[in-house]
Amino acid sequence: MTLAEPDVDALQRLLEGSLVVWRLNGGVEPITTEPPTVLIRIAGDPSLCVTWRKEGDLPACWEVSRAEGSASGSVGVSSLPRRYAAVPGMLRGVRAALDPDARGGRLVIGVG
Amino acid sequence: MSIPVSVITGFLGSGKTTLLSRLLRHPELSETAVVINEFGEVGLDHLLVEASEDSIVELGTGCLCCTIRDDLAMTLGDLLARRDRGEIPQFRRVVIETSGLADPAPILHVLMADAALAERLSLDTVITTVDAVNGLGTLDEHVEAVKQAAVADTLLITKCDLAAAEAARLEARLRTLNPAAEIHSVAHGDLAPERLFSRTAYSIGSRPVEVGRWLEEERRHDATGHAHDVNRHDDRIRAFCLERNEPVSAVAFSLFLETLAEHCGPDLLRVKGIVEIAENPGRPAVVHGVQHVFHPPEWLDDWPGQDRKTRFVFITRDIPEQWVATLLELLDDEARETSARLARRGPTKRQEKLRER
Numbered sequence: 001m002t003l004a005e006p007d008v009d010a011l012q013r014l015l016e017g018s019l020v021v022w023r024l025n026g027g028v029e030p031i032t033t034e035p036p037t038v039l040i041r042i043a044g045d046p047s048l049c050v051t052w053r054k055e056g057d058l059p060a061c062w063e064v065s066r067a068e069g070s071a072s073g074s075v076g077v078s079s080l081p082r083r084y085a086a087v088p089g090m091l092r093g094v095r096a097a098l099d100p101d102a103r104g105g106r107l108v109i110g111v112g
Numbered sequence: 113m114s115i116p117v118s119v120i121t122g123f124l125g126s127g128k129t130t131l132l133s134r135l136l137r138h139p140e141l142s143e144t145a146v147v148i149n150e151f152g153e154v155g156l157d158h159l160l161v162e163a164s165e166d167s168i169v170e171l172g173t174g175c176l177c178c179t180i181r182d183d184l185a186m187t188l189g190d191l192l193a194r195r196d197r198g199e200i201p202q203f204r205r206v207v208i209e210t211s212g213l214a215d216p217a218p219i220l221h222v223l224m225a226d227a228a229l230a231e232r233l234s235l236d237t238v239i240t241t242v243d244a245v246n247g248l249g250t251l252d253e254h255v256e257a258v259k260q261a262a263v264a265d266t267l268l269i270t271k272c273d274l275a276a277a278e279a280a281r282l283e284a285r286l287r288t289l290n291p292a293a294e295i296h297s298v299a300h301g302d303l304a305p306e307r308l309f310s311r312t313a314y315s316i317g318s319r320p321v322e323v324g325r326w327l328e329e330e331r332r333h334d335a336t337g338h339a340h341d342v343n344r345h346d347d348r349i350r351a352f353c354l355e356r357n358e359p360v361s362a363v364a365f366s367l368f369l370e371t372l373a374e375h376c377g378p379d380l381l382r383v384k385g386i387v388e389i390a391e392n393p394g395r396p397a398v399v400h401g402v403q404h405v406f407h408p409p410e411w412l413d414d415w416p417g418q419d420r421k422t423r424f425v426f427i428t429r430d431i432p433e434q435w436v437a438t439l440l441e442l443l444d445d446e447a448r449e450t451s452a453r454l455a456r457r458g459p460t461k462r463q464e465k466l467r468e469r
């Protein structure tokens with residue numbers, strides 16, 4: 001998947017795996033393929049929308065928005081999106097939104 | 113030339129101390145400093161040159177024994193300082209015995225990341241003892257035992273004389289848990305030192321032929337077909353290999369390691385890899401990490417064999433293999449797209465001015 005060739009399946013795989021890594025009980029559903037958009041549900045309830053956005057000549061970005069709705073009904077976006085330039089930022093933003101108390105680690109490159 | 117450091121770990125009662133007691137009697141270890149928990153545990157009285165309240169004693173074989181203090185880094189630093197002052201013999205190797213309940217990762221981190229120690233010491237190999245009689249149950253009940261086995265370069269199945277059938281089952285389970293480790297069966301700690309301490313498992317830059325074997329994945333857990341028992345700690349442990357035909361951009365490689373460390377550091381039990389970096393073709397980078405701490409990449413002059421695929425071997429806990437693969441793919445694609453976009457845009461005015469200078 002590239003910023004020029006969005007693929008909603010890869011986005012779904014990435015975020016589903018992230019929920020496992022973060023030990024969050026949830027799932028990821030594809031919503032649209034153009035633009036590639038997925039819905040993250042936590043414990044069955046809609047929680048976040050994540051989409052890839054490219055408008056005109058502007059650089060592409062990832063958008064993360066709060067979602068609202070019921071477990072079985074329609075889902076809408078309830079807050080202005082936060083935008084991230086690349087995957088690492090998007091993952092950090094998603095995790096912070098789903099698990100505000102989580103603390104990420106830091107890579108240490110040893111000296112020997 | 114740095115002094116190699118070997119770590120001996122293993123759960124309580126696994127025969128770690130018995131192994132060490134036997135090893136200390138070998139003249140081959142005469143130039144070794146051994147860092148242990150307590151002298152009394154190892155039964156050194158009859159070997160002591162003289163009784164001493166000092167934390168460092170010299171044995172009849174010439175080997176040094178030092179008790180570990182609260183801070184491993186301080187203990188090792190003190191050892192080196194006393195060596196430099198000529199107060200103790202010029203040891204050529206260090207062996208550290210961990211406590212039975214220890215998570216070996218913090219010890220490895222000290223050896224990998226402490227700048228002062230890294231100038232003088234280099235992590236050589238991790239040896240883990242696992243008890244044939246109780247090992248299977250220990251792995252079921254104690255996550256520390258699973259972690260000790262997962263990070264080992266060499267696994268020693270001890271007490272084989274007492275439980276031959278269990279030893280075979282244990283070996284099969286250990287091969288699934290840590291496919292790349294060497295496994296030996298040992299009775300009464302009887303094993304020649306050269307089989308343990310000549311491996312330089314962590315110093316592979318100077319031994320490119322070892323890299324292929326070092327990265328070898330003999331079996332994959334999913335191929336065994338056995339039922340998963342959620343109560344078994346090692347069923348959460350996965351060893352898998354990630355391969356790529358295409359080179360990885362340098363930026364993507366850095367972001368990959370950073371993202372792994374950020375999101376799954378403690379669960380990233382061990383990572384080894386040989387990576388073709390797009391900006392440095394034909395000179396692969398060799399990486400090695402324990403949780404969130406990585407050795408600086410070592411650069412080989414050439415690939416060690418015909419196979420020039422980028423490959424990583426992961427030993428992880430609760431990390432989906434597909435997530436790791438998708439993450440690397442996305443990061444590399446983003447990095448390439450960004451580079452291409454910047455190339456199309458051309459240099460900024462500021463960059464042009466800098467070039468003119």
